[in-house]
Amino acid sequence: MSKPNQPAAAPERPKSHMWKNVGYVMREAWKADRGIVGFMAVFAVCTAVLPFLGIFAPKLLIDELMGARRIPVLLGIIIALAVLSIVVGFLQDYSQDRYHAKRTYFTLTLRKQLDEKSLRMKFQNTEDPDAMNQMEASRTAIMSWGEGMAAVPLELAMIAGSLASLIGYAGILITLHPLVLVILLLNVLLVLWLKNRAKQKELGILPQISEYSRRTEYLESTMSNFEYGKDIRLYHMGDWLTHRTWDIKKKRIALYYDLMSARFKPDGANGVFLFFREIAIYAYLIFKFVQGRMGIGDFTMYFATIAGFTDWMIRLMNDLVDLKGQAAYAEIYRAFLEREDDEPTEDPAPIPTGQPYEIRFENVTFRYPHGTQNIYTNLSLTVHPGEKLAIVGVNGAGKTTFVKLLARLYDPQQGRILLNGVDIRRFDREEYWKLFSVVFQEIKIFAFSVAENVALGKALQEDRLQKALRQADIDKKINSLSHKTQTSLLKILDEEGIELSGGESQRLALARALYKDGPIVALDEPTAALDALAESAIYEGFNEMVQDKTAIYISHRLASTRFCDRIAFFENGRVVEYGTHDQLMALGQKYAEMFRLQAHYYQETNPQEGGGAQ
Numbered sequence: 099m100s101k102p103n104q105p106a107a108a109p110e111r112p113k114s115h116m117w118k119n120v121g122y123v124m125r126e127a128w129k130a131d132r133g134i135v136g137f138m139a140v141f142a143v144c145t146a147v148l149p150f151l152g153i154f155a156p157k158l159l160i161d162e163l164m165g166a167r168r169i170p171v172l173l174g175i176i177i178a179l180a181v182l183s184i185v186v187g188f189l190q191d192y193s194q195d196r197y198h199a200k201r202t203y204f205t206l207t208l209r210k211q212l213d214e215k216s217l218r219m220k221f222q223n224t225e226d227p228d229a230m231n232q233m234e235a236s237r238t239a240i241m242s243w244g245e246g247m248a249a250v251p252l253e254l255a256m257i258a259g260s261l262a263s264l265i266g267y268a269g270i271l272i273t274l275h276p277l278v279l280v281i282l283l284l285n286v287l288l289v290l291w292l293k294n295r296a297k298q299k300e301l302g303i304l305p306q307i308s309e310y311s312r313r314t315e316y317l318e319s320t321m322s323n324f325e326y327g328k329d330i331r332l333y334h335m336g337d338w339l340t341h342r343t344w345d346i347k348k349k350r351i352a353l354y355y356d357l358m359s360a361r362f363k364p365d366g367a368n369g370v371f372l373f374f375r376e377i378a379i380y381a382y383l384i385f386k387f388v389q390g391r392m393g394i395g396d397f398t399m400y401f402a403t404i405a406g407f408t409d410w411m412i413r414l415m416n417d418l419v420d421l422k423g424q425a426a427y428a429e430i431y432r433a434f435l436e437r438e439d440d441e442p443t444e445d446p447a448p449i450p451t452g453q454p455y456e457i458r459f460e461n462v463t464f465r466y467p468h469g470t471q472n473i474y475t476n477l478s479l480t481v482h483p484g485e486k487l488a489i490v491g492v493n494g495a496g497k498t499t500f501v502k503l504l505a506r507l508y509d510p511q512q513g514r515i516l517l518n519g520v521d522i523r524r525f526d527r528e529e530y531w532k533l534f535s536v537v538f539q540e541i542k543i544f545a546f547s548v549a550e551n552v553a554l555g556k557a558l559q560e561d562r563l564q565k566a567l568r569q570a571d572i573d574k575k576i577n578s579l580s581h582k583t584q585t586s587l588l589k590i591l592d593e594e595g596i597e598l599s600g601g602e603s604q605r606l607a608l609a610r611a612l613y614k615d616g617p618i619v620a621l622d623e624p625t626a627a628l629d630a631l632a633e634s635a636i637y638e639g640f641n642e643m644v645q646d647k648t649a650i651y652i653s654h655r656l657a658s659t660r661f662c663d664r665i666a667f668f669e670n671g672r673v674v675e676y677g678t679h680d681q682l683m684a685l686g687q688k689y690a691e692m693f694r695l696q697a698h699y700y701q702e703t704n705p706q707e708g709g710g711a712q
Contacts, residue, residue: 119425122432123250130207131200137193138255144190145259149410150266151186153402155179161395197252205248208240211435218439221507222467229437234315235308236434239427245420247428253421260414267407274400278379282404285371286411292364293419299356310350317343379404446526449533450518453617454484454648457504462513464503473499474671476513481664484646488659490689491668497652498539500668501620504650505534535616539623541607543598545590548576549583552609562613569643570609571636572602608636612643619649637661656693665689 127134158175162168216233223229239247271279320326321339330336383400386392392400462477473496481487489497502508503515506527515522522530544551549558552566563583567573579585579596586592598606604624611619621640633655641649641661651662659665660679667675667682667689675682675689682689 116422116425119428119432120250120254120421123247123424123428124254126208127204127251130204134197134200134204134251137196137200138251140189141193141197141252142255142258142262144186144193145256146262146266148183148186148190149263149406151179151183153270153399153406156402157395157399160398161393164394194252197255201248201252204251205240205246208248208431209237212236212240212431215435215437215439219437220439223437226467231305231308231312232430232434232437234312235305236431238308238311239431242427245423245427247424247431250421250424250428253417253424257414257417257421260410260417263410264407264414267403267410270399270403271407275382278382278404281375281379282407282411285375286408286415289364289367289371289412290415290418292367293415294422296364296419307350307353310346310353313346314343314350317346375408442528443524443526446529447520447524449525449529450520452518454646455533455618456483456516456518457481457618457648457650458516458519459500459503460514460516462503462510462515464499464508464510466508472671474510477671477673479666479673479676481648481650484648485664486641486644486649486651486662488656488662488665489650489652489668490654490656490659490665490692493654495668496671497654497668498622499671501536501538501622501650501652504620505536506530533616533618534620535611535614535618536620537604537607537611537622537624541600541603541624543587543603543606545586545588545592545595547581547584547586548579548606551587551606552583552613554610554614556614566609566612569612569639570605571639572605572609575602605636608640617647619644619647620652621650622652623654656689656696659693 124135155175159172162171162175212233219229268279271282317339321330321336321343330339380401383392383397383404387394387397457480459477459479462474463472464474464477465472489500491497499508503510504522506522509523517525517530517533549563552563560583564573567576567583576583576585586595587598589595589597607624608621611621619640621637633653637651637653638661651659653659663678665675665677665679665682666673669688675685675687677685683693684690
């Protein structure tokens with residue numbers, strides 16, 4: 099049982115058996131493209147047949163040469179061998195080439211599932227390092243060309259072909275002497291055991307490699323991201339970032355060295371075993387030939403069979419070890435896909451139609467996953483229909499968490515959040531999100547056009563777009579560009595893309611909220627890049643735009659407070675002061691003190707000052 103106010107830990111997912119994971123991959127391959135399975139069946143048959151052409155043809159030729167020496171028979175054997183070798187070899191190569199072409203599509207379908215899962219899983223996982231490491235490991239699982247889970251169909255075909263060949267080899271060797279077969283099997287099984295131990299070590303360090311890969315990817319993307327260019331140069335961060343990246347890469351390289359060492363040990367052992375095995379078995383073969391108990395044709399056949407059995411057994415052994423590793427990759431991939439989703443609510447309640455909306459937090463207790471203390475404990479707060487509520491306080495007071503909970507990016511451990519008296523957990527999440535026009539303090543600009551950055555996938559209406567840009571006071575900037583609203587932002591996908599300033603980016607984000615026109619508005623410090631006067635002007639103008647909608651304004655600066663109906667002063671996750679601006683000023687406590695400290699920023703002492711960051 100979980101402790102009070104603490105989310106219960108998710109039960110650890112039981113690992114699947116290797117063959118269950120193999121079966122999972124094959125089912126996914128069948129769904130992606132049935133041709134994969136068909137071509138691999140052809141490949142397996144060709145793999146099984148091809149080696150015996152090189153075993154029986156020489157025996158038949160030698161026996162005929164040492165016997166009747168019939169030219170037509172010799173020519174027939176040679177022609178049959180040539181035709182079969184060409185046909186079987188062609189089918190093997192063709193099926194393998196076709197598989198590789200189809201495998202690319204299979205890999206893309208696996209990646210599509212991974213991307214869809216990333217967008218569907220609970221939002222809290224996007225802020226969980228464990229989940230992010232697991233997602234990175236899942237990417238590795240499908241993108242490792244020779245070792246990833248998409249290689250399972252080919253590996254399985256190679257194993258099936260090798261196994262069929264080995265059965266044939268064993269049938270031949272047992273006619274030589276059963277002990278020869280036993281020696282070969284014991285030898286190979288011992289090496290298989292050593293290789294399996296090496297593979298276990300490899301799989302054991304995969305989480306570390308994924309962690310280092312994720313860190314390296316972040317550092318490299320930071321160094322190549324234009325947004326960080328000024329800070330990197332002015333703060334001389336180049337050498338520091340380079341050295342930090344290289345230190346992580348060296349740790350990853352050290353892990354690869356350990357892998358190579360682990361892989362070399364069974365190979366070295368196999369070399370030693372091979373030396374003594376070959377001496378013993380070939381000595382026995384020569385002895386039988388010298389004693390006249392075996393003809394030259396049989397000698398050649400057994401000689402080729404012994405060499406082939408060893409090679410194919412080692413190949414089968416390696417393929418089984420590789421398949422186990424690929425199945426382990428599939429296990430990682432499946433575990434990520436089975437992470438808890440934002441599942442649709444069963445029998446959801448209809449979204450209330452009465453607007454404006456009332457929002458009520460009732461005894462809400464919340465702690466972030468892996469957190470050590472509650473952000474809120476029994477928090478209660480009501481935002482009345484059509485009310486403008488300002489939430490203020492110092493950094494870390496729990497202001498942003500309020501919006502995350504209201505928007506159901508997280509659910510509280512205890513208590514309820516009500517919309518017009520209905521617990522928001524009873525609503526379909528997708529339908530509920532349609533109510534919100536939210537601007538967070540971390541503005542994200544996409545490498546698409548201005549219009550796409552505002553509409554965000556919704557049907558584009560030019561009049562509505564221009565109105566939103568005008569209300570956000572960024573229309574003059576956008577319409578001055580050569581391609582106006584079709585101008586690309588950032589230079590990631592378009593070398594002619596433009597970079598907006600911090601203030602311009604925040605105005606664009608405000609235009610998004612205005613374009614969506616949700617009945618509940620939440621602005622979470624979206625104007626930090628603007629000066630105080632510009633911020634105040636933005637808030638006052640935005641307040642007029644939202645009209646009678648329920649709105650929540652969050653800021654550590656108090657530009658948003660004077661025109662709001664109520665103000666909630668947060669401290670350590672609690673509402674310590676609540677009321678109108680005049681009431682809190684008359685109270686003369688923390689809000690009043692903070693307002694007086696900031697008040698001179700809102701006085702237009704210089705008419706040339708103000709405006710956003712341009």
